[in-house]
Amino acid sequence: MIKYPNGHYYKPETDQLTQHLKQKHHNQAVFGQRGMALEDEINASNVYYRQTQQAVVYKKPTPIQIVKVDYPKRAQAIIKEAYFRQPSTTDYNGVYRGYYLDFEAKETKNKQSFPLKNFHQHQIDHFKRCLTQQGICFVITKFVTPKRIFLYPATKLIQYWQQSQQGPKSIPLTEFETNGFEIQYSIQPILPYLTAVDQLITTSKENHREC
Amino acid sequence: MIKYPNGHYYKPETDQLTQHLKQKHHNQAVFGQRGMALEDEINASNVYYRQTQQAVVYKKPTPIQIVKVDYPKRAQAIIKEAYFRQPSTTDYNGVYRGYYLDFEAKETKNKQSFPLKNFHQHQIDHFKRCLTQQGICFVITKFVTPKRIFLYPATKLIQYWQQSQQGPKSIPLTEFETNGFEIQYSIQPILPYLTAVDQLITTSKENHREC
Numbered sequence: 001m002i003k004y005p006n007g008h009y010y011k012p013e014t015d016q017l018t019q020h021l022k023q024k025h026h027n028q029a030v031f032g033q034r035g036m037a038l039e040d041e042i043n044a045s046n047v048y049y050r051q052t053q054q055a056v057v058y059k060k061p062t063p064i065q066i067v068k069v070d071y072p073k074r075a076q077a078i079i080k081e082a083y084f085r086q087p088s089t090t091d092y093n094g095v096y097r098g099y100y101l102d103f104e105a106k107e108t109k110n111k112q113s114f115p116l117k118n119f120h121q122h123q124i125d126h127f128k129r130c131l132t133q134q135g136i137c138f139v140i141t142k143f144v145t146p147k148r149i150f151l152y153p154a155t156k157l158i159q160y161w162q163q164s165q166q167g168p169k170s171i172p173l174t175e176f177e178t179n180g181f182e183i184q185y186s187i188q189p190i191l192p193y194l195t196a197v198d199q200l201i202t203t204s205k206e207n208h209r210e211c
Numbered sequence: 212m213i214k215y216p217n218g219h220y221y222k223p224e225t226d227q228l229t230q231h232l233k234q235k236h237h238n239q240a241v242f243g244q245r246g247m248a249l250e251d252e253i254n255a256s257n258v259y260y261r262q263t264q265q266a267v268v269y270k271k272p273t274p275i276q277i278v279k280v281d282y283p284k285r286a287q288a289i290i291k292e293a294y295f296r297q298p299s300t301t302d303y304n305g306v307y308r309g310y311y312l313d314f315e316a317k318e319t320k321n322k323q324s325f326p327l328k329n330f331h332q333h334q335i336d337h338f339k340r341c342l343t344q345q346g347i348c349f350v351i352t353k354f355v356t357p358k359r360i361f362l363y364p365a366t367k368l369i370q371y372w373q374q375s376q377q378g379p380k381s382i383p384l385t386e387f388e389t390n391g392f393e394i395q396y397s398i399q400p401i402l403p404y405l406t407a408v409d410q411l412i413t414t415s416k417e418n419h420r421e422c
Contacts (some may be wrong), residue, residue: 056340058300064290079275081292089269093304095313098345100306129267134309168414 057094061128150180256400268305361391362407
């Protein structure tokens with residue numbers, strides 16, 4: 001364990017959030033924990049993509065409502081009371097070859113379909129706004145048990161979301177196979193999702209700005 | 212004052228951060244307080260631009276290192292110990308007409324030049340990486356006393372930053388007048404900076420991707 005100058009132990013942010021989500025959802029399905037592995041894979045890939053100057057993509061910090069801060073002498077400010085806030089956007093964005101990328105990462109233990117309850121209205125609304133601005137919007141979905149990962153276009157997700165008011169509440173695996181772009185694990189980066197982004201860009205060229 | 216269900220008073224995030232920065236810099240020039248007005252103007256403009264579907268730009272949440280979280284029964288999680296972390300990117304990013312926007316907002320009380328100490332190495336590095344990916348990168352600078360606001364290209368800022376090792380530690384107002392794009396206050400949005408973004412895009416077309 002590493003210590004801060006103020007004597008506190010360093011804990012990586014993901015660990016804390018895993019812990020937070022574990023406890024938060026201890027009576028529900030543990031979405032946070034399930035999602036964490038994929039998140040780590042994407043974060044590691046983003047570090048690699050930045051280092052090799054292929055893309056600049058970051059996960060956004062968790063929004064926090066700060067209520068009380070202490071300012072001890074000769075030490076850094078300590079937040080003594082704060083609350084987790086609901087994000088208004090998706091988790092990841094950045095720039096790649098002049099394109100604005102915007103995406104969310106989700107996992108499921110289901111084997112044959114991806115439950116739409118993994119997504120939220122504010123994420124759908126954010127995708128719609130970014131698509132209007134010609135952003136490249138998608139989700140990265142992981143089926144944990146068959147260990148298959150897909151980049152799936154936000155345009156398709158929005159269609160399923162709208163149909164789900166009357167129709168099915170999940171997206172079948174066959175739909176990911178048909179309209180998604182499968183990502184194969186690699187060494188460097190572990191999740192070479194930009195290859196799938198290239199495919200998405202190529203297939204949706206007609207939606208992009210004219211030059 | 213509005214109360215939370217848990218009995219705490221609601222304090223808008225900007226107020227807390229102003230307070231934080233006030234106390235943090237109480238022996239220095241109060242950068243945080245100086246910067247807050249401009250930040251509020253940009254945030255309000257971003258809300259307008261989102262509502263009118265002209266652009267999707269957000270200020271990123273302040274990154275927080277969480278150390279201790281309590282989970283009281285029947286109440287939301289309370290963060291009991293956390294620390295402000297150094298951001299690794301700039302404050303704002305988003306998408307506009309297919310372009311990735313990335314920028315930082317800063318104010319000065321100086322009348323004739325903008326001190327480079329308002330910027331940090333990590334922001335310069337981040338700009339360089341985003342420019343490589345053909346992002347539209349800039350700073351929005353406010354001279355508080357003459358009340359003049361400029362959009363200034365990150366490419367120019369980087370040049371001054373590199374020269375400042377041997378040369379002057381600030382950028383003269385005349386340079387903003389020459390190579391920046393002045394933003395005039397308006398009613399809706401209060402700071403119509405997208406007009407200046409259009410000018411920046413037009414003048415830097417040769418750097419963009421070929422279609």
